[in-house]
Amino acid sequence: MKLKVINETSKLKSVVLGRAESNGAIPTLEETFDAKSYETVMNNDFPDEVDLISEMAEFEKVLKKYDVEVLRPELIENCNQVFSRDVGFVIEDEFFVSNIIPDREPELQAYDNIRERFKGNKITNLQENIFVEGGDVILYNDYIFIGTYNQPDFKNFKTGRTNIEFVEFIKEKFPNKKVLNFDLKKDDTNPYEGILHLDCTFQPVGNDKAIIYRDGFLFEKDFQTIVNIFGEENIFEVTKEEMYWMSPNVFSISPEVVVSEKNFMRLNNHLENVWGIKVEPINYRNISKMGGLLRCSTMPLVRE
Numbered sequence: 001m002k003l004k005v006i007n008e009t010s011k012l013k014s015v016v017l018g019r020a021e022s023n024g025a026i027p028t029l030e031e032t033f034d035a036k037s038y039e040t041v042m043n044n045d046f047p048d049e050v051d052l053i054s055e056m057a058e059f060e061k062v063l064k065k066y067d068v069e070v071l072r073p074e075l076i077e078n079c080n081q082v083f084s085r086d087v088g089f090v091i092e093d094e095f096f097v098s099n100i101i102p103d104r105e106p107e108l109q110a111y112d113n114i115r116e117r118f119k120g121n122k123i124t125n126l127q128e129n130i131f132v133e134g135g136d137v138i139l140y141n142d143y144i145f146i147g148t149y150n151q152p153d154f155k156n157f158k159t160g161r162t163n164i165e166f167v168e169f170i171k172e173k174f175p176n177k178k179v180l181n182f183d184l185k186k187d188d189t190n191p192y193e194g195i196l197h198l199d200c201t202f203q204p205v206g207n208d209k210a211i212i213y214r215d216g217f218l219f220e221k222d223f224q225t226i227v228n229i230f231g232e233e234n235i236f237e238v239t240k241e242e243m244y245w246m247s248p249n250v251f252s253i254s255p256e257v258v259v260s261e262k263n264f265m266r267l268n269n270h271l272e273n274v275w276g277i278k279v280e281p282i283n284y285r286n287i288s289k290m291g292g293l294l295r296c297s298t299m300p301l302v303r304e
């Protein structure tokens with residue numbers, strides 16, 4: 001397999017999809033590390049494994065319908081392995097292993113078999129002062145967008161996952177790309193106020209369009225920068241409530257096909273009827289209770 005990903009939407013050939021079996025015990029409040037999971041635990045609403053498994057099976061079925069090769073990480077007992085996105089990511093033809101939040105480090109071991117499949121490709125481990133998770137890295141051809149939190153209280157937030165050192169590293173590594181970073185609002189306990197990863201507040205779709213939640217950005221000018229890049233008519237702004245349900249976190253199989261959540265009425269309608277993008281709606285609401293959605297549970301390896 002030859003790794004290749006340069007954007008979020010080109011025709012998908014090969015992808016890793018996380019898994020939900022043997023998800024482990026329901027975390028305590030102290031054990032959660034994102035606001036949505038915090039709220040879920042608080043409300044005694046942690047999803048059942050059977051429901052998570054069935055939602056991911058629905059997702060897999062849609063991917064396979066479009067002839068996408070779907071790989072799964074090896075099973076680690078009692079470990080939440082739903083969110084493949086964050087543990088590593090491909091940029092161009094190179095695989096980067098994330099320096100992920102320590103609570104999630106065990107997940108990394110499950111990728112040995114997959115890395116075996118793309119042996120011979122460039123694989124890069126990052127210096128230990130560089131923090132990044134794949135949910136904060138969004139590719140748009142010549143652009144690399146990075147979600148950061150470059151504020152003095154970075155260390156106080158479990159939801160601050162990507163630092164400015166990563167941005168510097170990427171700028172050096174890809175001198176021909178336009179690398180832009182955006183500080184996100186952080187809140188470890190209130191999912192209406194904090195943004196975990198960039199892909200929870202912004203996501204390109206089609207060839208030149210994007211879904212975005214304005215108030216996820218710490219600085220309004222960063223939201224404006226994105227609007228200027230895509231153009232006003234190519235932007236779909238979601239409300240706070242829609243952000244809360246993770247509607248920017250849909251997943252593109254191609255510029256013409258997006259996998260989305262069944263309940264995202266307003267978004268799905270816009271995608272199909274205004275932008276002419278086919279929507280494959282599935283059930284994914286239980287997954288969202290753990291702080292991620294469709295994009296978060298995938299790790300694309302090859303896009304055409």
Ligand SMILES: NC(=[NH2+])NCCC[C@H](N)C(=O)O
Nearest residue numbers: 034083135197290291292296
């Ligand atoms: N790319 C994403 N937004 N991933 C969501 C990960 C959610 C997971 N509970 C965490 O806190 O790490």
